[in-house]
Amino acid sequence: MLIGTRHDRTAPRGISSSSYGAVAPVQDKLAALRGGSVSSDSVDSRLRLAYCQPVSPSLSSPASGSIRERLYTDLADWWPLLSPPEDYADEAQRYLELFTSALGQVPHSLLELGSGGGHLAVHLPSEMDLVLLDLAPAMLAASQRLNPTRRHVLADMRSCSLGRSFDAVLLHDAVMYLTQPQDLVATCRVAAAHLRTGGALLVLPDLVAETFAEGLAVGGGGPDWSGPDDAGRSARMMEWTWDPDPADSTYRVDMSFLLRQPDGTVQAIHDVHTMALHSLQTYWDCIRAAGLRPVEAPPLLAAQCPGQAFLAVKD
Numbered sequence: 001m002l003i004g005t006r007h008d009r010t011a012p013r014g015i016s017s018s019s020y021g022a023v024a025p026v027q028d029k030l031a032a033l034r035g036g037s038v039s040s041d042s043v044d045s046r047l048r049l050a051y052c053q054p055v056s057p058s059l060s061s062p063a064s065g066s067i068r069e070r071l072y073t074d075l076a077d078w079w080p081l082l083s084p085p086e087d088y089a090d091e092a093q094r095y096l097e098l099f100t101s102a103l104g105q106v107p108h109s110l111l112e113l114g115s116g117g118g119h120l121a122v123h124l125p126s127e128m129d130l131v132l133l134d135l136a137p138a139m140l141a142a143s144q145r146l147n148p149t150r151r152h153v154l155a156d157m158r159s160c161s162l163g164r165s166f167d168a169v170l171l172h173d174a175v176m177y178l179t180q181p182q183d184l185v186a187t188c189r190v191a192a193a194h195l196r197t198g199g200a201l202l203v204l205p206d207l208v209a210e211t212f213a214e215g216l217a218v219g220g221g222g223p224d225w226s227g228p229d230d231a232g233r234s235a236r237m238m239e240w241t242w243d244p245d246p247a248d249s250t251y252r253v254d255m256s257f258l259l260r261q262p263d264g265t266v267q268a269i270h271d272v273h274t275m276a277l278h279s280l281q282t283y284w285d286c287i288r289a290a291g292l293r294p295v296e297a298p299p300l301l302a303a304q305c306p307g308q309a310f311l312a313v314k315d
């Protein structure tokens with residue numbers, strides 16, 4: 001994720017007008033977030049999750065099938081404060097436009113891989129047939145509160161099969177956790193298997209090797225910052241992006257969170273995220289290896305994306 005881009009507090013906020021018909025009434029949905037919290041231990045009993053079949057036996061991580069980052073486990077309930085859903089409106093609009101450029105029409109069905117708390121999904125048109133897939137139960141729980149009418153699937157995007165196809169597959173923030181090329185290929189193959197002929201895949205890494213630079217970003221929300229939490233909680237976040245080993249295909253993001261409870265108690269947390277640092281060529285190679293054909297994204301739209309946009313279709 002790129003909080004420095006998404007959380008630009010000088011940028012206009014709110015929902016942009018859409019050329020795609022009825023965009024979901026986001027403010028109503030955001031209201032559902034207010035005043036509530038779900039602990040991660042109660043997730044499974046509160047969610048009606050679909051579990052999908054693994055199809056690929058060989059993934060790089062020995063801990064495949066589990067999420068270790070605290071942000072997506074015991075801190076997932078803070079996600080709406082750390083990365084407010086309102087901040088994703090423009091991106092959602094941009095990605096719809098990119099899909100439309102590749103498909104020649106607005107996608108009617110879309111699978112989002114690694115959909116997290118559903119902060120992007122909440123801005124997609126309500127009439128869209130949308131499936132949200134993530135490996136972290138606590139993130140899916142948060143997403144289900146925000147997107148109660150959408151289907152949620154608990155699965156590893158590198159190795160699952162839903163047994164159906166979509167007009168579009170979106171691989172957004174979660175692509176940053178595919179640190180090894182074989183995982184990127186595996187996920188692109190999963191995406192390809194879920195596309196109808198003529199369907200489109202959009203991959204949006206925050207950073208690529210060619211343009212990597214050490215960086216610092218701040219974010220977070222709460223009552224003082226028009227955040228979504230009326231329960232009186234606030235959060236501030238800092239992301240320090242750096243590359244301890246320029247020879248490998250990863251970089252590191254040291255995240256620090258200050259989490260303030262309604263009684264004024266503040267907890268400081270340090271969470272380390274290892275993220276993918278692949279070249280442009282590697283992304284295209286992995287997309288091609290999955291049998292997809294790269295297509296040129298309209299330059300103006302691509303330039304408006306926070307990171308790099310890779311667009312491909314299934315012939």
Ligand SMILES: C[S@@+](CC[C@H](N)C(=O)[O-])C[C@H]1O[C@@H](n2cnc3c(N)ncnc32)[C@H](O)[C@@H]1O
Pocket residue numbers: 001067072088113114115116117118119120121133134135136139155156157158172173174177
């Ligand atoms: C930054 S969050 C995504 C936030 C999302 N864009 C939103 O709108 O809330 C990244 C997500 O990727 C998910 N993820 C990481 N590796 C995954 C995998 N192998 N399969 C499925 N989800 C994965 C994490 O569980 C986490 O929820």
